[in-house]
Structure formats: C-alpha cells, structure tokens
Amino acid sequence: MTRIEVKSRVGSDGVLTVTVPVGMADANREVLITVQPAGDSVNTALQAKQWERFIDQTAGCWQGEPLVRPEQPQFEKRQAWG
16 A cells, blocks of 8 residues: 545534545555644754754753763563564
8 A cells, every 4th residue: 555645624623534545455454544734744844954953053062071871781681572
C-alpha cells in the first residue's frame, strides 16, 4: 500500500469524515491515520530552522568545568518477545 494524502475539512460539528478508496487489493488491511492541521508543515519547517539557528549559536559555548559522563552500567539481559 502506498502513502495517500487527502485534504478534508472538519465539519461545524467538530467531526472529520473522510472516505479514502484504496482498492480491493488492500481490503481487510490495518492502516495508520494521522490527523494534522494542513498549515502545520510550514510551522514545522520554521521550527526546524529556529532549532538549527539555536544550535549553531550555542554549540561549543560551554565555558564551565568540563562535562564528564560517568561509566555506564551493563544493560540487563531480558527475554526476547515472540
């Protein structure tokens, strides 16, 4: 199954109703649906640029004592699923 994008509008009752024909070959298949406001892709790109700028401005600026990561313990062995 391929990714399908569908734009729709939420009704005045606050309910989103979407019909997506995917074909008989995909009948009885489980799917994942993500609901995201249509304008969010612009905001996400802007936020990514803001984070990039923040990292560029702050990376390497620590002037205190060197940060030290203590020795890490061994991971516990767990029983595998399945």
